[in-house]
Amino acid sequence: MSQTEDSGVRTSDDGSLLVLFDLRIYKISAIKKAAYKFASDCSVLLKQLSVDQLEAHLSFSDNTDACAKKIIARAFCNEVIDQDLREQIAQETEATRNLILAQAFSKTSLLTQE
Amino acid sequence: MMKLSTRQITPVSEFDKQISIARITENAELPAPVRSKHILLVKTGNGNHLAEGFKAYFFIGSNELIVNKSKYPKNVFVLSDDQAYLGEGDVVRFAPDKPALTTLYRKQSQHNSLLVTERCNNFCLMCSQPPKEIDDSYIVNDLMEAIPLMDRGTAEIGITGGEPTLLGDNLILLLRNLKNYLPSTVVHVLSNGRRFSNMSFTEKIAKLEHQDLMIGIPIYSDISNIHDYVVQADGAFDETIQGIINLKRFQQKVEIRVVLHKQTYDRLPQLAEFLARNLLFVDHVALMGLEMMGFTRHNLDDLWIDPVEYQPQLLKAVEILSRYRMNVSVYNHQLCLLDKRLWLYNRKSISDWKNEYMTECTPCTKKTECGGFFSSAHLKYSSHIVPFLEEN
Amino acid sequence: MSAIELATKTGSPFNDLNAYNQSLKTGYRLLPFKFIRLDDKRMVLTNEVGEFLVIEQDYLRAIVNKSIEAGSQLYNNLKSKHFLIDDDSSIALELLAMKSRTKMQQISNFTGLHIFVVSLRCDHSCPYCQVSRQSEDKLAFDMSNDTAIKCLEFTFRSPSPSIKIEFQGGEPLLNFDLIKFIVIEAEKKNEVHNKDLEFVIATNLALLTDEILSFCLEHRIYLSTSLDGPEDLHVANRPRPGADSYQRVIQGINRARAILGPDKVSALMTTTAASLTRAKNIVDEYLLQGFNSIFLRPLSPYGFAVKTKWYQSYDIQNWLKFYFEGLDYIINLNKQGYFFVEQYAAIILNKMFSPQGTGYVDLQSPAGLGISAILFNYNAEVYASDEARMLAEMGDKTFCLGNINQHTYEQIMLSEALLNPIEQSIVESVPGCNDCGFQPYCGSDPIYHHATQKDSIGHKALSGFCKKNMAIMRRLICLMEDDPQAKQILLNWAKP
Secondary structure, eight states: OGGGGGSOEEEOTTSOEEEEEETTTSOHHHHHHHHHHTTTTOEEEEEEOSSSEEEEEEEOOTTOOHHHHHHHHHHHHHHHHHHHHHHHHHHHHHHHHHHHHHHHHSSSOSSOOO | OOOOEEOOEEEOSOOOOSOEEEEEEOOTTSOGGGGGGEEEEEOSSTTSOOOTTOSEEEEESOGGGOOOGGGOOSOEEEEOGGGTTOOTTOEEEEETTTTEEEEEEOTTOSOEEEEOOSOOSOOOTTOSSOOOOSOOTHHHHHHHHHGGGSOTTOOEEEEESSOGGGGTHHHHHHHHHHHHHOTTOEEEEEOOOGGGGSHHHHHHHHHTOOSSEEEEEEOOOSSHHHHHHHHTOTTHHHHHHHHHHHHHHTTOEEEEEEEOSTTTSTTHHHHHHHHHHHOTTOSEEEEEOOOOSTHHHHTHHHHOOOGGGGHHHHHHHHHHHHHTTOOEEEESOOTTTSOGGGGGGBOOOSOGGGEEOOGGGTTOTTTTTSOOEEGGGGGSOOTTOOOOOTTO | OOHHHHHHHHSOOOOOGGGGOTHHHHOEEEOSEEEEEOSSSEEEEEETTSOEEEEETHHHHHHHTTOSOTTSHHHHHHHHTTSEEETTOOHHHHHHHHHHHHHHHHHHHOOOEEEEEOBOBOSOOOTTOSSOOBOTTOGGGBOOHHHHHHHHHHHTTOOOSEEEEEEESSOGGGGHHHHHHHHHHHHHHHHHHOOEEEEEEEOOSTTOOHHHHHHHHHTTOEEEEEOOSSHHHHHHHSOOTTSOHHHHHHHHHHHHHHHHOGGGEEEEOOOOGGGGGOHHHHHHHHHHTTOSEEOOOOOOSOHHHHHTTOGGGOOHHHHHHHHHHHHHHHHHHHHTTOOOEEHHHHHHHHHHHOSSOOSOGGGOSSOOBTTTEEEEOTTSEEESSHHHHHHHHTTOOTTEEEETTTOOHHHHHTOHHHHHHHHTTOTTTSTTTTTOTTGGGOOOOHHHHHHHHSOSSOOGGGOHHHHHHHHHHHHHHHHHHHOHHHHHHHHHHSOO
């Protein structure tokens, strides 16, 4: 899976996983949103190590085996990428979306005719 | 194929040169005051003495009936045999000087269509009536005169071109005329719909409150640039769709027409989905076989596909549209080419004057249900035409 | 010179396809869309109005990076379904606006379903009952005529062109006199308002009489009953003195059908721990009784369900296993040529394919509390929904909107108790939902989240409601992508 190339995953002594994110590539907001979505699979604590580096500390419930933890971590990384993409799409299309909704609620036409 | 216009007109007596619009009659006893709007069709036995006062007199075919030429009134003519279809109640445009006779309306026909202009703002690859950039505004004037002569019992009349909306306000006048003189006649206008992107023009149509008006508008693809390519006009897709939306805003009846050929069959299911998701409110969708007239011949390589080959796409499209409970019809196809599941959507759609069957069809048991061919199909038609025989 | 003549003289006057393809030069822009992973290979994209497209996951980045090739199949599909726009055409904006408007239209219709709890008394004692029930002889738990009149006045304040009045309980037939009174009064009022008026009685049918059926026939009333499965399951779930709840409901269904016609009689099942291993048996029971559809429902966390710990007896994964077993079985029935619909799937499919929104309260955004459905309790209290009053029976009156005897229509419909959860249930704006690929098909159920998480919005990652819907939506889309026969079946369940 290519997504872990630019973020390292380490296991810490207490069984939790540490994932390093390069903030030049991923936005903090994307990482936070991914953390939110994974609340039922793991608990995510974020620590900004430097301007460019953020560490996500994933802790799991006691009965999660090592294999399951890795799977969850990978999925979490994928979700960060997805969230990043979502933000990009939302930003690019925000103006259009507002236009569509404004038109939906109004009575005039978008394409003005005489 | 019927010849609805002819130049084969031989004068028998002295004649007036003006062009006239007149109704054909076989009744020599018509009251004298109305005869000047009528042309007498002379059939059996009347060759001897011709009642006075008619606009003109037509003999069809041989001159056997013509006797006593010297006693004839002015404006007696002989027409060729192929005009034998003319009958009581037909309306014609007669230009004796050219000479030219055009049948504008046939009382016995179910397929009367008024061509209102040959100008068009599209240039479709398969146009069966290629556009002419001329001033043919005289046509509307003629039709305004012809409409009051048409029979009130006419079930349906088509308005075609070229592009009828190029008439602008004259189209409104024409439609009002049809409403006033033919108040129970359904009117079906064929248009590319682009001018209806203008709200005020659409509003004028709506204000007519015509009793039963439907606008038939083609959309050839769900993809704007493919549609624009087929109609050879940039921006046509957007204007056409905007026109449809506007017509619906004013509660006018709209039919979507799709001509099936090599450029349109491939994305037909996607077009069906597009219509179902975006234009669900239209009143009818007609999926139509290609006519071998006009530009079609010139572009045959880009257009021709044997209908047998696009049955899967056609079936899928019809399934999608009928699942959304849209009214769907299949026009201009032969039953032996159509997937059997499409038979219930098939209509006998070809106008009588250009409707024929091929020699292969002679023994076919389904000939009467099948719509047959366009006359122009002799140029090229499917190699899979097979008659249904008793055993089938 | 005719155009043909001109054509042959000056070379072809016809331009080729590329001449009309601006995107070859100027590329494309994205239209608003969301996405979510379908499985480990594919994504599903949903546009602003819920049209969807499944793609291999690798293409997503290419789409966002504007590197999809103009004129390719994918490009054209994205353009046709309004995921991208280019300089060749701008009508997509108007079409999207029209479609959005149509989807949201029903919100302006406002409250359609009005539930009248005519009595809390009941002859059954179902352990999962989401309403506290009293024994048969406590008249203190019936709605009064005066209350009913006021509730009707409230009902006809709604601008909705169609009004559905649903009688619930307890067992509503225990207060049939009031039902008659309300129906006749409502019809009188409707002579002025001229709405499309419909009546339903939600009843266990155990107390059906000829007189009741005759009244239902005269006033075109629908009957909705509970059938939990085959006899052993039904009787275990729904005890009654004499243990004859199954016999009675089957008899009731048959009698009602004979008089009112089959289209006027419907059944719902409730899922319990005992149901979870019996999906096929339950569907078979519905087949046996001549029904053409079933609604495989989850157990809600309200009322006696929580008190008797039924709810804790399974989690959402177990329920999904049960649901998919039922759904697969039903799809197979259809493949064998027997038309049978699973209704929750049909509701979702409707949201995917129909131009309108759904009438199903829990999948509306904002939630249908009050603005789509409202409930008048036997004691004159007004609730935002059926679930709201179930919560109240558990001691939590958060969603009580007021009292018909003390408050006006405006006070009730503009109360904080109503406006807050509505505001918090708009999927387009709450965390977890606002960027979800399934957003166009989903809802929010604030009362469920309040009951399970003490928060109307709820943390969706921890929400059984979210898990359930995501799993079902994924399954339906995968079926449509991977199984052409199933696709046709599912498409026919959606009613555009």
